[in-house]
Amino acid sequence: MILSFRIFHTILGALAVTAAFCATADAAAPVAQIQAALAKPAIMCGRFDQTKQLTGIKKPLLSNGRFCVAAGKGVLWQTLQPFPNTLRITRNAIVQMQNGRVAMRLDAQQEPVVKMINNVLFSLLAGDLSQLDKLFELDGTIKNGNWHVALKAREPGLAKAIGDIQLDGGAYVNKVTMQEASGDHTDIVFSGIQTGDKAMTPEEGAMFD
């Protein structure tokens, strides 16, 4: 049971990033303002640029790709450069595809955390931020519509597993920064965000079906 703690935290760490597109909370006045500043579209797609600095590796690892968030369906995270790779998080499974074959699959039936992640994710997208507030202490500032939120896990175990998360944004989240306890560091910058039914390509839409 305890081991799954760690997995859960790790997955949740990833989730927190994914979910951070519109993550804020009403814990403090600035956070409430941030929540108000955020647009909450049903479908949102865009480009991401990720910089990863892993301990033990000199050069930062640069990658980019496309992401989509569809309320009620899930999240699609397609790395295009340098190694094509697709990650799909839905209510029933977390699936990682590589070169057209499934590299990793976590079924909700096998792994209950999958369903939990989705539940948390969906409540986030629906604007119910109480879930995130339960897990994280939110510390936010807002200035001229641009905001910054620091998330710190309330549980020491979780904090140790996923480290600190910082979010920057305006109408949408612009940047996520993660600093893990192991020293690994990740920056993700979002751009070219589109919303509405046309934001998602038919291929992307098909992946959710």
Place this chain on the structure above:
Amino acid sequence: MTERADSDAGSSTAPRAMRGLALAWLLVVALLLGHNAYLWLVQRVSPDTDILALLPSSRHDDAMQQAFAHMVDSAQQKVVVLVGERDWGKAVQAASAYEALIGKQPSLLQAMTGDAAQLQGAWLSTFDQSRLMLLTQEQRDKLRNDSPQQWSQLALSAMYGMFGSGGPKLGAWQDDPFGLFGGWVQARAQETPVRPRDGRLFVESGGRSYVLLLMNLQPSAFSISAQEQVIPLLDQATQAAKQSVPDAEVLTAGVILHAAAGSRQAGSEMATIGAGSLIGIVLLMWLTFRSLKPIALIALSIAIGCLGALSVSWLLFGRLHLLTLVFGASLVGIAQDYAIYFLCARLGANRHMDSRQLLHRLLPGLGLMLLAAVIGYLGMALTPFPGLRQMAVFSVLGLLFAWLTVILWFPALIHADSLRSTALADRYSRGIVKWPQFRFNRIGFVLLAAFTVFVVAGLTRLKVSDDIRALQKTPQHLLDDQIKLGKLLDTPTPAQFYLVRGESAEIVLQREEQLKRQLQTAIDKKLISGVQAVSNWVPSQQQQHADHDLIVDKLLAPQGALAAIATAIDENGQWQQDLRQRLLAQSKPLLPDAFVASPAGQPWRHLWLGKTGDRYASIVAVRGLSDYRQLQVLADVAPKIDGVQWVDKVADISSVLSYYRQYMTWALLAAYATIFVLLSLRYRRAAWRAIAPPLLATLATLALFGATGQPLQLFHVLACLLLLGLGVDYGIFLQEPAERHRRFAWLTVGLSAISALLSFGLLALSSSPPLHAFGLTMLIGMALVWLASPCFAGLQPYSHDAS
């Protein structure tokens, strides 16, 4: 109490010797009381309850018994509660309300919680140094089949992506570049559906989220006082949870719930059946003697019988089984006959006859009764079953002590004017004169033929049942809760598992691995969902080294996957060398003893028996069994591997019951034969008259069970043994020349039979299947013995001179 005796005794030497013996017996009884008080109050001994301890020692298996103890102990003191709601937050709220109430009584129940963060760190540290030794079967296959290119691709995409290649990332990238450890941990996680969530344990099923609460029971689950406190506490906590969240579902399971249901049932039955039986017997004695003294005396003789049997048996065996106490104590019930015989004879004897003279006259009959019972029970002592031997010795001792009490004390305690016959007793006694007699004439043969047909027809239909499950009756809602809880938590079956043995821990683990490979078919066919085994966590050294070599060969070799990664991310040979060294440092072999001693191994400790005797043993438990009728499929796997044994406790206990039923049946037949020989020595050709009533009553009762479709159990056979003991006594009463008329012998039979009906026959009302079986046999059999015995008494009064 000897004062009166003195005045009656005159100055002859025999009474003085009698008085000396009576006093000596008083000393013996005082010693028995003292020893019993010491045993129960000072030493606080408790009888054995393990039903497998009743098996002969050759079948008795230390490792197997330890395995059961392990499985039982790991479950016995636990209370498992699931609090569910559609909404997780509400489920947590209800669970908190539940816990708040339980928390008020820390001396009864304690929640099992640990500091999650601390536990997690400790958990991983168990495996941290052995990362390179651990692989799942899937990873093994992939490593063998996939090329280094594929592995480096996977690792690179994991580096760039958010998830590891084989599963979620665990810790720093450089400690698990290929995600093998993360994948292994993920596979281990799937052995249970329980997950941590918000500092609680969480299970999800059917759209409901459940909070899992694990509690440790502080007092023993079998302590009745604890049950009386804990059960209301659990009920209140459930109420509190439902008050807080009306839609909350609360499922509770634990041995204590079953134990309490059993005690409660036994308690309320004891109150009604026990009171009914006591009132009946008191009334019976009052109507017969207009005095309660007789019942006190009867109780005294039986009580001393039980005390003596307990003390001496304990000294002989050093331990006693609960079943011995239950069965033995009921067989000691035959001892009532000695006292009743004396009392009725006193009632029928001439007022001028001294009680000691009376005893002298009764002694042959009393001696024969004791001898018949002792010989009857000795058959049980000759079987190889320790339980039967204990029961036989216990019963014989009990009868002997009760008998000696009657012989040594009753003449001094009962005098000619102690008892008065009542009109009712007189009327009943005279009844024997008009009783129909069995004769070898036409009517007699017709009756005999009809009876034979009935018995043959009935006995041929008689079925047997030794299924332990038929012997327990658990309230349905408890079973429902338990089944649901078992499904939600995917718990292993506690009564069926594999016992794996070997000369060393390593051999045990290797055999577990062989067993798991054999079980893969059953898993693929979804007969079981998986197994719990220590080797899931600690593979054999052989496997660990093979896995280590596979990883080193496929991933860390100079031209392997690691080299490809280095090129892709523009790192040099030194980097590759450093990372290789870093990973190779995690090659410490994992050992089972260290694992079960660690926090990570805590939930699996019950599976590892370690060294038992000169061998090692472990348990492989089966999860998610979908069809109990296919247990044989699992059993058939065991013989394919050395040192692996399929254990089915339900079947084993049933087979114990079956052996006992069979051996007891043989003991019963042997008892009939030996008692018949013994009676023949005294009654010659009239011996059949004494043995016919219990024999016919037993046959008729069994035939009736056959006709009504009630299967024969051990408890029926036990009752038959008691029927024989009492029935033969009645034969002896009626065959012995009674003072004045035979009618006082008939009064003896009546009193004994009604007492037996009231004390044993009323158990037929019990809802506990074994007690019901025992009681019903006694009820029908006793009534038949009672009614049949005068038919075979013979017209002519038996003449002593004939012998």
